[in-house]
Amino acid sequence: MTYNFNEIEAKWQKYWAENKTFKAENNSEKPKYYVLDMFPYPSGAGLHVGHPLGYIASDIYARYKRHQGFNVLHPQGYDSFGLPAEQYAIQTGQHPAITTAENIKTYRRQLDQIGFSFDWSREVRTSDPSYYKWTQWIFIQLFNSWYNNDSNKAEDISTLVSVFSAEGNANVNAVCDDDVEAFSADDWNGFDTVKQQEILLQYRLTYLAETEVNWCPALGTVLANDEIVNGVSERGGHSVIRKKMTQWSMRISAYAERLLQGLDKIDWTDSLKESQRNWIGKSVGASVTFNVIANKANQSHKIEVFTTRPDTIFGVSFMTLAPEHELVSQITTPEQKAEVEAYILATAKRSERDRMADVKTISGAFTGAYAEHPFTKEPIPVWIGDYVLAGYGTGAVMSVPCGDQRDYDFAKHFNISIPNIFEGEDISEEAFSDKEKTVIANSDFLDGMNYKKATKRAIFELEKIGHGQGKTNYRLRDAVFSRQRYWGEPFPVYYVNGMPQMIEAEHLPIKLPEVEKYLPTETGEPPLGNATVWAWCTETNQVVSNDKINNTTIHPLELNTMPGWAGSSWYFNRYMDAHNTEEFASKEALNYWKDVDLYIGGSEHATGHLLYSRFWQKFLFDKGEVPVDEFAKKLINQGMILGTSAFVYIYDGGFASKEADSESDSSKNLIISKGALELIYKHLELFHDLWKSNPQTKAEILTNYRIDEETFIKVKDLYNSLLVASGNLGFISIAWLNGVFPARPIHANVSFVNSSDELDIEAFINWREEYKDAEFVLEDGVYKVGREVEKMSKSKYNVVNPDNIVADYGADSLRLYEMFLGPLEQYKPWNTAGITGVHNFLKKLWKLYVGEEGLNVNDAEPTKDNLKTLHKTIKKVQEDIENFSFNTSVSTFMIAVNELTVQKCTSKQILEPLLVLLSPYAPHVSEELWNQLGNSESISTAPFPEFDASHLVESSKNYPISFNGKMRFTLELPLDMSKDEIEKTVLAHEKTQEQLQGRTPKKVIVVPGKIVNIVG
RNA sequence: GCUGAAGUGGUGGAAUUGGUAGACACGUUGGACUUAAAAUCCAAUGUCCAUUAGGACGUACGGGUUCAAGUCCCGUCUUCAGUACCA
Structure with missing residues (x-):
């Protein structure tokens, strides 16, 4: 009986499905x-x-x-x-x-x-x-909730409404929009419904807001950042503009702190937790308000900044606003207007990518305005610069050049003063930004303090004069939740007087409507705008035809869908x-x-x-x-599995014909094997000389080109094959050029290549018709492809379909091989050739259990060696699974089967538990053999074998004997031998004497059970 | 720039707490079986020197700690992934 994997796998897949083997119960003692x-x-x-x-x-x-x-x-x-x-x-x-x-x-x-x-x-x-x-x-639950900072959790919106009607919003500590107006209970109760709803929207955990998006008019859709390449849409190359749109957003920022804290209690990979931490981007500091010194028009403005270093406030020598900052146009003096406007225009042209990539160039412009230092009352020049980002913090910074490298570079570039406020630090070359070593100087009440103390005191003083307070900033922004698409969840939302209303939960689901076309409408509305039956009747609680919309009982439904x-x-x-x-x-x-x-x-x-x-x-x-x-x-x-692409090399140069030294004809192709091409590149000059028939004797060639005879024969043979191939294409020869041999690699489908990188030429030319008349230059009678690891993709013809693998080798081989490739988390290349290794293992396994005449397994008592093999396998496999090191288990199984085969093991006491170990990896063959051993229940819930350490106890150890750390020979010694005895025995050994050659060892290190090292 | 991961034979990769580097496979070479091929089985296979015995060198690079370093420490380089000039 042979290992018929196709039959076995089909049989057990059917069995599992019919018996619902893997159905999980919601009630269980387990x-x-x-x-x-x-x-x-x-x-x-x-x-x-x-x-x-x-x-x-x-x-x-x-x-x-x-x-x-x-x-x-x-x-x-x-x-x-x-x-x-x-x-x-x-x-x-x-x-x-x-x-x-x-x-x-x-x-x-x-x-x-x-x-x-x-x-x-x-x-x-x-x-x-x-x-x-x-x-x-x-979604409705989110809409009906707000985030209470006092209880630090989401609460029902009704609790907020009752606070509003009892005392207004003055004492409400909620996560909400920035621009919420203050109102009293009387105000609230006097507002009409629309006004009240508008206010509540500013508190809800999902809310409608004007969001800036990348709008592509030609496609009628919003594009993600990575769908835009060089300022135009990736698909079609249409222009993209920034546009404000009303969209649903999720107030994820309310959860920023808890999302950050929660990372500490989950066992996720460090790299992943780190990227979430970076994404949330918490920074602790203070918000500080600077008054702008009134200009001629006598307007007064305030600039609010966020800083993580309030302790350096006396080091401020200028302020920088993002070019997009709304105050820029209001505070710029007439003299500076032209310069500032030119700068803003120049920045707008640069894409975000450009601004990011180019860290070296320092640019900016002076607005002409001055702000007043909150403590010293000194005037501080206000600049704009594109190193300040509009989207982070307040879009403005207080620049402390002595303590921040970017501020320092900016100050140096524009000749702004750099006051030093650090005790004993030299700032003539670069800024000093080490918080830990900071001692503040030249800073009035902060003098002599360290970072921590000075920060606390600065915030205290700022609060005292009403110029700021401690603040924690997060980078995490609320998430846009609307998509202008068809194939997504419809919102359970209709609009009354422009205000969103939730449909009662009992009427859900609101099903996606049918549309004629899946594109945006001609008026630029999302695809659901094409639906004719897409209105909500508040009387029948049904979706009805759009014609019936009367805005009293029947209202339009939301046209966006969810992401x-x-x-x-x-x-x-x-x-x-x-x-x-x-x-x-x-x-x-x-x-x-x-x-x-x-x-x-x-x-x-x-x-x-x-x-x-x-x-x-x-x-x-x-x-x-x-x-x-x-x-x-x-x-x-x-990790990702990468593809191993295969390449053939097409000669891209000219040919010599009777008429011309060099002519080319794109229909006549010469395709050169990888090794042949390498030989050409290595001895290009020699090929060129052979072509020019430089008269040299063989001996001269061997000396001149410093090659051996064998190489010369190879070169000569290859040269002749190229002549023949050119002849077959109708030319005299290749037009050899000095120092160049143009060749172009093209992808060949990996399925035409065998395990030795040999190309099936016939399959290749059937696949690429244009090469059917091509001449193939071989090496050792075969065409060898070049190989390279790339991402698996259709366009690279390196995609391997599991269907073929399963048909040829079986699912168990596929499962084992995917694990055998390497550590789970790592990126690794797929190469189908290697699968024969695990497939052979399964065949050997089968042979261990099943002989020519049937089952090989009996009730024989296991030998000591049998037990040792089994138990070391149990130990290793269990450890591996628990560490997610599946690749090493596969090796362990191979070793176990190799050993048991050598031991000619037939004992059921060994072979039965081995199947349970293997069953998670290769379930079909395990299930089949388990069944053949006489088990009627599926192997899937058989208990995992118990490891018994007593079977691994050894009485002796093959000690490596090292001299100065280098292993020279091994010596079998009993494990219960004492340190002194080991030393004596080893030193007395003839090989030791041979190594020492009469020298006396300075020191002998004996680690019982491990190693002996002799120094001297 | 920052953060994270990684760098070991021709290839994928092993190597516990610092203790015999290269397990297990693929590939290659040689052999057996066969009319032949496939399949299967056996042997060799890090590099270099040496007929053998054996030796030298070897885990990205340069240092260090140690009786002993792929593993620990310092510095450098390269690759991959993520990202934000984050005040």
């Missing part, structure tokens, strides 16, 4: 364990071998946890709203729902054939109305109770599963999905909807 993969987007291209990497790792872990006796939740689903389906719809008119469903089918088939232990009964799709009903519901991250910000909770129609998940399910124990996915989601999800989870926690405020305890980033 401890819970929740293993989750990041939501896949079902793209039309299907899976390539890079995609399942993380799924295989999480599947191994999930299966391992089942062997450990856990009730494991390991679900899968689809983040199925998104741009590619919409773009395909725009091009073809196909409804995105149809293409999405097709893509999901392909994905599902591909996932199934790899043998994952997913509980498919819990599958969710974000584009399914039964799912997005709850996405809409969460891609809406559905993925809470899906991990839905898996706990995926089919609940009454709640997004029942309290029982949420309290049982609580959070994700292990989350695996790519690091590209660090500041998107993973930050927004934490935000929503914290919000739902505040509202008492979920029991924990962090959704994933542990997170691992899997």
Whole structure:
């Protein structure tokens, strides 16, 4: 019986599906364990071998946890709203729902054939109305909430309304818009509904606001920063303008501090936590107000700045505003107007990228205005400079050149004074910015203080004179939540008098309407503007035809849709109770599963999905909807699998013909093998000379070119093959040039290349018709391609489809090989050739259990060696799984099978537990052999074998004997031998004497059980 | 610039707390089997010197600590990812 993997895999996949082997129960005596993969987007291209990497790792872990006796939740689903389906719809008119469903089918088939232990009964799709009903519901909860800084959590908006009507907003400590007006209870109660709603919008956790966006009129859509290249749209190259638009925003800034603090209690990778910390960007300091000295028009202005170094306030010698700062036009003096305007214009032309990349150039302009120092009352010149960013802090800085390098450079460049306020520091060359060593001088009441003390005192004094207060700034900005797209969640929102109204939760979901065209409307409205049935009737609580809009009972619905991250910000909770129609998940399910124990996915989601999800989870926690405020305890980033591209080399130069020295004909191609090309490059001069028939004897050539005879023969042979090939193309020869041999690499499809880098020429020319008459110059009778590691992509023809791998080698081989490639988190290249290694291992494994006439396994007593092999394997594999070091387990299995084969082991006591160890990695073959050993239950919940250290106890050790740290020989000695005895035995050994050659050792280091080192 | 990760044979990668560098594979070479090929099996395979015995050099580079360094310390370089001139 041979290892028929196709049959075995199909059999067990069917068995698992029919027996619902991996269905997780919400009620269980067992401890819970929740293993989750990041939501896949079902793209039309299907899976390539890079995609399942993380799924295989999480599947191994999930299966391992089942062997450990856990009730494991390991679900899968689809983040199925998104741009590619919409773009395909725009091009073809196909409804995105149809293409999405097709893509999901392909994905599902591909996932199934790899043998994952997913509980498919819990599958969710974000584009399914039964799912997005709850996405809409969460949106409504956000709308109906505000953030109370006093209780430090989100509260229902009704609590805010009652405060407003009782005492106005003076004592409300909320996260809200910057420009909220103060009002009393009487004011509030006197406001009309629209005014009250406007005010409440400034407090809600999701709110409508004017946001500046990148608007592309030609595409009728808003573009993300990375969709803009060189100031025009990436697609089509249309111009892009900055435009203000009213859009929904999420007040994530309310959670900045908690998102930051929460990082300390979750086990995520350091790099990921670091990028979230940077993204949140907390800085502690003070806000300081400077009065602008009144100009001729006698207007008075104030400049507010944020600084992290209020202790250096006496070192301020100028102020810098961002060129975009609104005060610039108001304070600029007539004399400076021209210069300032020119500067602003010049900055506006430079893209953000330019401004970022160019740190060296210092530029700016003086406004002519002066501000007054709050303490010294000295006038301070006000400048503008593009190193100050409008979007951060207040868009203005107090410049302390002695303490900040950028301020220093600016001051030097424009000849502004640089007062030194640091005790004993030399600032003639550069600024001094070391907070720890700071001692303040020349600063009135701050003299002699260190950074900490001076900061505290400065803030205290600023508050006393009403010129500032301590402040913490965050970079994190509120997130825009509107998209001008079709294929996304519709908002459960209609508009009355321009004010947004939420639809009652009981009427959800608001389903995506049908449209004729998926493009924006001619008037520039989002695609939902094309819908004819898209109005809300407040009497029947139904979506009705637009014709009926009367603005009394029937109102227009929101035309934007939600962004891609809406559905993925809470899906991990839905898996706990995926089919609940009454709640997004029942309290029982949420309290049982609580959070994700292990989350695996790519690091590209660090500041998107993973930050927004934490935000929503914290919000739902505040509202008492979920029991924990962090959704994933542990997170691992899997690395990307790269492709190994293959190249053929096309000669790009001319040929010599009867008519001309050099002519070329693009239809006549010479394709040269990698090694041949390298030989040409190495001996180019010699080839050139051969062409010119320089009369030299062989001996002369060998000396002149310093080559051996063998190389000369190779060169000569290659030269002749090139002559023949040129002849076949109708030329006399290649037109050899001195010092140049132009050749151009082109991608060949990797599937035409075998494990030795040899190209299947026939397959290649069938694929690229234009090369069907090409001449191939070979090396050793074959064409060898060049190889290079690149990102796996269709255009590089290096994509490897798992379907073919599974058909040729089986899913177990694929799973093992993906793990065998290297550490999970690392980027590593895929090379199909190597898969024979793990495939052979599975064949050897099979042979260990199954012989020609049937099963090889019996009740023989295991030998000492058998037990040793098994238990060291148990130990290593268990350690590896717990450390997510799956690549080393695969090696361990190979070693175990090699050893047991040599030992001719047939003992069931050894071979049965070995299958349980292997089953998370290669579940099909393990399940089959387990079954053949007479087990009727699936292997999936068999207990993981117990490690017994007593089988690994050794009585002797093969000691490495080193001399001055260099290992010279090994010596087998009993482990219970004392240090002195070891030393004596080793020194007496003849090889030791040989090494020492009569010298007396200065020192002998003996580490029992490890090493002996003789110094001298 | 900053932050994070990494740099070991021809290739992917092993190496516990500092203790035999290169496990396990791929590839290559040689051999067995076969009419032949594939498959399978066996052997060799870091580089250099040496007929052998053996020796020298080797974990990006330069230093250091140590009986002993891929591993620890200092400095430099390179690659990849993220990012924000963040006051």
